[in-house]
Amino acid sequence: MITYDAIVIGSGITGGWAAKELTEKGLQTLMIERGRDVVHRKDYITEHKPSWELPLRDARLSVGTKGAEEYPIQARTGQFRESNKHFFIKDAKNPYVEDKPFTWIQGDQVGGKSLIWGRQVYRWSDLDFEANLKDGHGVDWPIRYADIAPWYSYVERFIGVSGEKLGLPQLPDGEFQPPMEMNAGEKLVKAGIERAFPGRHVTIGRVAILTQALNGRLPCHFCGPCERGCSTGSYFSSQASTLPAARATGKLTLLPNSVVHSLIYDAGKNRVTGVRVVDAVTKQTREYNARVVFLCASTLGTTRVLLNSKSPRFPNGLANSSGVLGHYLMDHHFLAGASGSIEGLLDHYYQGNRPNGIYIPRFRNLGDDASRRDFVRGFGYQGGAGRQGWGRGAGERGFGVELKRQLHDPGTWSMGMTGFGECLPREDNYVELADKTDDFGIPLLKIHCTWSDNELAMRKDMAASAAEMLEAAGCKNVHTYDAYRGSGQLGAEPGFAIHEMGTARMGRDPKTSVLNAYNQAHDVPNLFVTDGACMASSSCVNPSITYMALTARACDHAVEELKRGNL
Amino acid sequence: MEHDDLITRRQALSRVAILLGGAISAPTLAGALDAATRRAWTSPGPDWAPRTLDPGQLELVAVMADHIIPQTDTPGGRAAGVHRFVDALLSDHYPAAERDRFVAGLADVNAQARSRHGKAFVECTSDQQVALLTALDEAAYPTVQIDSPRPPETWFFRRMKELTLVGYYTSQIGATQELHPSPFGAYRGDIPYSSVGRAWS
Numbered sequence: 001m002i003t004y005d006a007i008v009i010g011s012g013i014t015g016g017w018a019a020k021e022l023t024e025k026g027l028q029t030l031m032i033e034r035g036r037d038v039v040h041r042k043d044y045i046t047e048h049k050p051s052w053e054l055p056l057r058d059a060r061l062s063v064g065t066k067g068a069e070e071y072p073i074q075a076r077t078g079q080f081r082e083s084n085k086h087f088f089i090k091d092a093k094n095p096y097v098e099d100k101p102f103t104w105i106q107g108d109q110v111g112g113k114s115l116i117w118g119r120q121v122y123r124w125s126d127l128d129f130e131a132n133l134k135d136g137h138g139v140d141w142p143i144r145y146a147d148i149a150p151w152y153s154y155v156e157r158f159i160g161v162s163g164e165k166l167g168l169p170q171l172p173d174g175e176f177q178p179p180m181e182m183n184a185g186e187k188l189v190k191a192g193i194e195r196a197f198p199g200r201h202v203t204i205g206r207v208a209i210l211t212q213a214l215n216g217r218l219p220c221h222f223c224g225p226c227e228r229g230c231s232t233g234s235y236f237s238s239q240a241s242t243l244p245a246a247r248a249t250g251k252l253t254l255l256p257n258s259v260v261h262s263l264i265y266d267a268g269k270n271r272v273t274g275v276r277v278v279d280a281v282t283k284q285t286r287e288y289n290a291r292v293v294f295l296c297a298s299t300l301g302t303t304r305v306l307l308n309s310k311s312p313r314f315p316n317g318l319a320n321s322s323g324v325l326g327h328y329l330m331d332h333h334f335l336a337g338a339s340g341s342i343e344g345l346l347d348h349y350y351q352g353n354r355p356n357g358i359y360i361p362r363f364r365n366l367g368d369d370a371s372r373r374d375f376v377r378g379f380g381y382q383g384g385a386g387r388q389g390w391g392r393g394a395g396e397r398g399f400g401v402e403l404k405r406q407l408h409d410p411g412t413w414s415m416g417m418t419g420f421g422e423c424l425p426r427e428d429n430y431v432e433l434a435d436k437t438d439d440f441g442i443p444l445l446k447i448h449c450t451w452s453d454n455e456l457a458m459r460k461d462m463a464a465s466a467a468e469m470l471e472a473a474g475c476k477n478v479h480t481y482d483a484y485r486g487s488g489q490l491g492a493e494p495g496f497a498i499h500e501m502g503t504a505r506m507g508r509d510p511k512t513s514v515l516n517a518y519n520q521a522h523d524v525p526n527l528f529v530t531d532g533a534c535m536a537s538s539s540c541v542n543p544s545i546t547y548m549a550l551t552a553r554a555c556d557h558a559v560e561e562l563k564r565g566n567l
Numbered sequence: 568m569e570h571d572d573l574i575t576r577r578q579a580l581s582r583v584a585i586l587l588g589g590a591i592s593a594p595t596l597a598g599a600l601d602a603a604t605r606r607a608w609t610s611p612g613p614d615w616a617p618r619t620l621d622p623g624q625l626e627l628v629a630v631m632a633d634h635i636i637p638q639t640d641t642p643g644g645r646a647a648g649v650h651r652f653v654d655a656l657l658s659d660h661y662p663a664a665e666r667d668r669f670v671a672g673l674a675d676v677n678a679q680a681r682s683r684h685g686k687a688f689v690e691c692t693s694d695q696q697v698a699l700l701t702a703l704d705e706a707a708y709p710t711v712q713i714d715s716p717r718p719p720e721t722w723f724f725r726r727m728k729e730l731t732l733v734g735y736y737t738s739q740i741g742a743t744q745e746l747h748p749s750p751f752g753a754y755r756g757d758i759p760y761s762s763v764g765r766a767w768s
Binding site for chain 2: 187400
């Protein structure tokens, strides 16, 4: 049997980064992916298809519709449509147990969710890395901004991030390509908000989408629906970016259709020696060996593998001497905000489907007089303005020639925004293995997760502050909204933001955390976890670029430790 | 535009659709496609047949669609194949209960036509048809905003109108002749509307 230098489990955003870094540093690397292969360009089967070529005209496949029958969980997200359903997991074959609603959205293929992610990328700051220490929720991060800042730069230069520098301490600037442009409605609202609220900023989203060519990838052509796949490689995906780099080394072996059952642990050496894999097609079991293992199987996928890797030394899951494995699950809470109409600007329009919106960086609880007593931490907003399209006709009286004439022109402008709020790390938000097993003989995950009073108090501010800003900017018909329907109900439930993180957290103390400052298991030195499972808190910004930076940093450390003979 | 029945969630999600870029659908430039491919997409093959609607129901949908979006200097709802789209949705998308509700709504339109004019809707004169649809439209979209839920019998016409708009403006005719797709290339955030003159499809 071949012994690889490294095994990377998962091929998504972090798995791709681990494979690139480890192979470029000379390691023979096996990448194991539970889903099917997706070949760049060839397998983007709906890319650039016009609406009329899609039989359902790209209907959203909501729960209960025929196209969603095998996807009752995935269909909860508004992103799930006729044109991209093939990039989501089939729930019927991949069940889990919800104590209360927790929507687990999964991309089950080579590239993982990097094909369908939201592409918004924001650096964390010391406000985030110090938050646990300062307010006592969770354990202190073992790193600070200075530890990760060069790795953010390293990642940004490779993936390509377009955005605007703001010079804000709570949202550090990065290595940006030129920003995308705001439209006339957004510019108007920006001016109004920044005039009325000194210290608040409205900026264009920082996105992993190119506005200039980079490493053979082309700038965005603004076709719109990124999540169908991008043949020009204009947004960051494993297919467009990290996998080609890893392949170019000649040291990557990619193994799709291979479900990792558990890790093999040698108690004598206190090392992981390999992985047990179930072939997704034949259901046969195989084993692969390596000197170092990177778990990048997505937050809950990774933790499920660890919980299922039991041994006399680790009866409750591998590297779980602390007992915190599975606990401190987080997600961002969103879909609380406001929208309103913008008067005038009827001679202003835009061209191109910009896959990006505006961003309002966190302004709450920065230690100044915008701080609140009713909740800790904070939130940012994502939003955008646009002119109403033909769909408005379905909401108004009238039909015939006059309706057709009206819909020939775009409608009035409107502006909407939703907060993305930080979620506190809490022990009673956790996952465990259920008694039932799936088709591969792996116990199902049972998920327990609810919002706390802190999140719910923050949501009130997210809605009210959004309305306050829109009104100050001169918007009319301003309405607040909050999609949360209460614990146990669907509607902004945990998981819905698809930013699930935590459950194998980093920390300084092996007694209260699973991973050290380099994403290395405290208990098992040649085991690294670099996906969202590693997170000790959630910040309020989109997490993926932080996972990427942590992965690159962990790979650097792992290779140094290998060279030193420490692994 | 979405066509599902989960209103609360849909409202929230449609707001998100705006903020996540507003790129809900983006038909490509038809000019890049050869003529035979385009014909295949817009005209049914000789073997096409409805799978849910019977021929009478199909014709009823086509006639109503052509009233909602009529032919002007560009073709209307029938030419764009709205009735074929509706049959596809009923067959391959709608839950059974929603499908049955829509089909029952069609029967109700005919019942109203018979009670008013003594014949099925498609056999009424064009003026009679328009008058009946106007009555349905006025009931479905009251001018005074009321907080109470809309009466259930107005569901059908709202849905019929929505499906006509979706079916029309996402068809090749609607998306490239009546409106036009935003061209690929650069994003321009602030251009004079007069330089475009039509909404992007």
